[in-house]
Amino acid sequence: MDGDETRLRILDAARSCFAAHGYAATTNRMIADRAELTAAAVYHHFGKKPDLMIAVHRATEELYRTRILTAVEAADDFVDKLVALVDVIHDTISNDPEQALFYSVARDEARRHPELKEIEEDRTFPQLFAEIVDMGVQAGVLGSDDVLLARGAVATVATGLAMLARDTTVEAHAIASEGAKRLLLGSLLRTPVP
Amino acid sequence: MDGDETRLRILDAARSCFAAHGYAATTNRMIADRAELTAAAVYHHFGKKPDLMIAVHRATEELYRTRILTAVEAADDFVDKLVALVDVIHDTISNDPEQALFYSVARDEARRHPELKEIEEDRTFPQLFAEIVDMGVQAGVLGSDDVLLARGAVATVATGLAMLARDTTVEAHAIASEGAKRLLLGSLLRTPVP
Amino acid sequence: MDGDETRLRILDAARSCFAAHGYAATTNRMIADRAELTAAAVYHHFGKKPDLMIAVHRATEELYRTRILTAVEAADDFVDKLVALVDVIHDTISNDPEQALFYSVARDEARRHPELKEIEEDRTFPQLFAEIVDMGVQAGVLGSDDVLLARGAVATVATGLAMLARDTTVEAHAIASEGAKRLLLGSLLRTPVP
Amino acid sequence: MDGDETRLRILDAARSCFAAHGYAATTNRMIADRAELTAAAVYHHFGKKPDLMIAVHRATEELYRTRILTAVEAADDFVDKLVALVDVIHDTISNDPEQALFYSVARDEARRHPELKEIEEDRTFPQLFAEIVDMGVQAGVLGSDDVLLARGAVATVATGLAMLARDTTVEAHAIASEGAKRLLLGSLLRTPVP
DNA sequence: TATGAATGAGTGTTCATTCAT
DNA sequence: CATGAATGAACACTCATTCAT
Numbered sequence: 001m002d003g004d005e006t007r008l009r010i011l012d013a014a015r016s017c018f019a020a021h022g023y024a025a026t027t028n029r030m031i032a033d034r035a036e037l038t039a040a041a042v043y044h045h046f047g048k049k050p051d052l053m054i055a056v057h058r059a060t061e062e063l064y065r066t067r068i069l070t071a072v073e074a075a076d077d078f079v080d081k082l083v084a085l086v087d088v089i090h091d092t093i094s095n096d097p098e099q100a101l102f103y104s105v106a107r108d109e110a111r112r113h114p115e116l117k118e119i120e121e122d123r124t125f126p127q128l129f130a131e132i133v134d135m136g137v138q139a140g141v142l143g144s145d146d147v148l149l150a151r152g153a154v155a156t157v158a159t160g161l162a163m164l165a166r167d168t169t170v171e172a173h174a175i176a177s178e179g180a181k182r183l184l185l186g187s188l189l190r191t192p193v194p
Numbered sequence: 195m196d197g198d199e200t201r202l203r204i205l206d207a208a209r210s211c212f213a214a215h216g217y218a219a220t221t222n223r224m225i226a227d228r229a230e231l232t233a234a235a236v237y238h239h240f241g242k243k244p245d246l247m248i249a250v251h252r253a254t255e256e257l258y259r260t261r262i263l264t265a266v267e268a269a270d271d272f273v274d275k276l277v278a279l280v281d282v283i284h285d286t287i288s289n290d291p292e293q294a295l296f297y298s299v300a301r302d303e304a305r306r307h308p309e310l311k312e313i314e315e316d317r318t319f320p321q322l323f324a325e326i327v328d329m330g331v332q333a334g335v336l337g338s339d340d341v342l343l344a345r346g347a348v349a350t351v352a353t354g355l356a357m358l359a360r361d362t363t364v365e366a367h368a369i370a371s372e373g374a375k376r377l378l379l380g381s382l383l384r385t386p387v388p
Numbered sequence: 389m390d391g392d393e394t395r396l397r398i399l400d401a402a403r404s405c406f407a408a409h410g411y412a413a414t415t416n417r418m419i420a421d422r423a424e425l426t427a428a429a430v431y432h433h434f435g436k437k438p439d440l441m442i443a444v445h446r447a448t449e450e451l452y453r454t455r456i457l458t459a460v461e462a463a464d465d466f467v468d469k470l471v472a473l474v475d476v477i478h479d480t481i482s483n484d485p486e487q488a489l490f491y492s493v494a495r496d497e498a499r500r501h502p503e504l505k506e507i508e509e510d511r512t513f514p515q516l517f518a519e520i521v522d523m524g525v526q527a528g529v530l531g532s533d534d535v536l537l538a539r540g541a542v543a544t545v546a547t548g549l550a551m552l553a554r555d556t557t558v559e560a561h562a563i564a565s566e567g568a569k570r571l572l573l574g575s576l577l578r579t580p581v582p
Numbered sequence: 583m584d585g586d587e588t589r590l591r592i593l594d595a596a597r598s599c600f601a602a603h604g605y606a607a608t609t610n611r612m613i614a615d616r617a618e619l620t621a622a623a624v625y626h627h628f629g630k631k632p633d634l635m636i637a638v639h640r641a642t643e644e645l646y647r648t649r650i651l652t653a654v655e656a657a658d659d660f661v662d663k664l665v666a667l668v669d670v671i672h673d674t675i676s677n678d679p680e681q682a683l684f685y686s687v688a689r690d691e692a693r694r695h696p697e698l699k700e701i702e703e704d705r706t707f708p709q710l711f712a713e714i715v716d717m718g719v720q721a722g723v724l725g726s727d728d729v730l731l732a733r734g735a736v737a738t739v740a741t742g743l744a745m746l747a748r749d750t751t752v753e754a755h756a757i758a759s760e761g762a763k764r765l766l767l768g769s770l771l772r773t774p775v776p
Numbered sequence: 777t778a779t780g781a782a783t784g785a786g787t788g789t790t791c792a793t794t795c796a797t
Numbered sequence: 798c799a800t801g802a803a804t805g806a807a808c809a810c811t812c813a814t815t816c817a818t
Binding site: 408409410411412413496497500501 | 602603604605606607690691694695
């Protein structure tokens with residue numbers, strides 16, 4: 001029996017359950033059933049419940065991070081990088097809304113349950129956004145005194161898009177994404193966009 | 195041993211706990227401890243856990259509704275009514291952020307737990323906003339064909355302010371409230387605001 | 389408010405509930421509801437649960453005892469007394485089967501719950517039957533060496549009729565009663581019945 | 583940690599407790615203690631309380647059915663089959679009176695608790711008796727128009743013997759069994775028994 | 777006389793977790 | 798790698814009982 005594939009099945013199942021029912025209301029059996037396994041098997045692979053939650057969070061974040069970085073690095077111009085950033089966020093959310101839902105649920109639950117503090121303290125996205133903003137500084141399109149402001153702006157827009165996904169249709173989200181692009185391009189960059 | 199006062203203490207305690215820990219993670223003992231009572235006493239007054247949650251929700255809503263209606267009706271002009279609406283929302287949220295937090299948590303949990311469907315189906319706020327918008331129509335400041343649009347706008351702004359309260363400082367919320375006023379006045383009314 | 393009538397209402401309600409659900413499964417609230425009172429009121433009149441059960445038992449027995457004695461004493465001949473005995477048992481059971489049911493349930497439960505030992509130790513019926521048999525001895529129709537045997541026979545027939553009532557129709561019970569008369573008259577008495 | 587043996591221990595413990603205290607007064611911890619286990623372990627094997635009660639009932643019935651059928655089929659003549667039937671009932675009851683007690687308690691409780699309706703609806707014994715009576719018809723010793731009557735007679739005698747066991751000594755039960763045989767043989771069969 | 781408020785002890789049940797296999 | 802058996806701690810909820818009013 002393939003261990004890696006099993007781990008993936010468990011992660012998937014756990015993400016669905018946590019997203020749908022929250023941390024406290026999700027039982028190990030629910031996850032195990034969904035993954036077509038025993039609860040003991042879940043333990044074998046991920047240990048205790050908070051560990052599993054953290055693992056799902058890490059996996060989700062890792063996936064996001066890779067996708068975003070890849071997309072941003074593929075774009076040449078910094079302007080294109082920002083556009084690519086918003087696009088990849090929108091695409092990811094649209095293709096798998098459950099992941100976005102899990103992500104925001106995880107943030108909520110981390111605030112409540114001390115055992116999840118690793119999630120609360122996680123800095124993946126701030127760091128990622130800082131890296132992206134730094135690209136702009138190095139390209140000379142962003143003033144170094146605007147760095148903090150710019151990071152905040154990128155974070156706000158990204159978080160906003162993620163939150164929006166909880167109640168919005170795909171179409172509305174697409175429109176919001178367009179708006180987000182305008183916002184980022186228009187207000188952040190020195191050189192006005194044609 | 196005053197029944198009414200005890201009921202209030204339980205409602206308060208329950209609101210705090212549900213807001214802080216969510217529905218599933220809140221135990222009846224937590225609530226009882228906070229209200230300085232036994233868990234059995236909570237049952238004596240409110241019955242089962244979902245009933246208590248619903249009671250808290252109803253009480254919160256009732257309070258909001260009364261406050262908002264009173265404030266709006268006290269204002270003469272429709273423009274003043276809108277201003278009063280935003281102000282009272284901001285004041286309420288600033289003075290007791292826990293209530294606002296409970297309110298949004300309740301909505302989230304109602305989606306997850308079928309026993310709470312009474313909360314999900316509650317229409318207090320849409321109706322309230324409809325009433326307010328109707329005042330505008332009767333005052334002649336709102337075209338009757340804009341009614342649905344206006345209701346949506348008011349709802350969006352109100353919900354937005356409530357959500358904002360989850361992560362924002364009081365000052366930032368005050369600023370956002372000002373922005374909200376501009377938005378409502380500028381985009382809804384026939385007669386442009388000077 | 390009339391205390392005596394209330395006591396009767398409680399006794400009635402309790403008898404029904406105990407008969408229908410047994411001792412353990414009957415709650416004080418059930419009884420109180422049926423008597424249209426509060427559980428605390430039940431306590432006011434009868435004290436703890438076993439006390440109430442015992443009170444119902446005593447009342448039931450007292451009623452039976454009075455009825456039976458009256459009927460038996462009204463008959464002149466000893467033969468007529470035996471006939472009257474069976475008749476009054478049959479009538480009582482047919483008119484209020486719930487009482488008969490309660491009676492046998494009480495016996496069962498007394499064996500299980502030590503708090504009810506007063507019920508188990510009760511000797512009302514054996515004594516009653518002994519009294520009746522003694523009438524036969526004094527009348528010279530029963531030999532004094534047959535006394536124990538006769539008491540046993542009367543007890544068996546009475547108990548049997550009571551038990552029968554749990555699953556039988558009124559008609560069938562009437563027939564069984566006739567049979568019981570034959571049995572008693574034919575096998576107990578010295579002088580053969582014409 | 584043998585699952586099957588544990589299940590048997592739980593069934594035994596549960597039968598004892600239900601027989602002694604009735605359904606409502608039997609707690610899961612009592613059963614668990616008697617089986618030298620935790621209450622949670624009982625749940626692991628049998629689920630909820632009614633399920634356990636039903637399982638005990640089924641097991642008891644299954645055992646009875648097998649024993650009776652085996653004994654009856656082993657007898658050649660139909661007369662011998664009837665004798666074997668009474669004998670096996672008497673033996674079973676004498677050897678393990680608790681089982682017989684459980685059986686009658688289960689019937690009583692099933693009438694009271696709707697969750698136990700599976701027990702009330704059970705038709706194992708009527709069917710079994712019907713099968714036995716059919717053997718008599720096929721052997722030509724019973725007229726086909728007496729089938730229903732014969733089934734009733736067998737059922738009555740069997741139930742009577744079971745009920746008798748609740749208050750009688752083994753010796754008295756043995757005598758009653760002899761009487762039961764006479765009754766069945768004398769009144770049911772065409773050919774008179776010598 | 778009758779009630780509502782309050783409690784402590786318990787009940788059935790669930791669940792995260794461990795462990796031998 | 799995966800499972801079934803087992804547990805301890807907890808949870809929602811109930812109930813008999815008391816007491817002040």
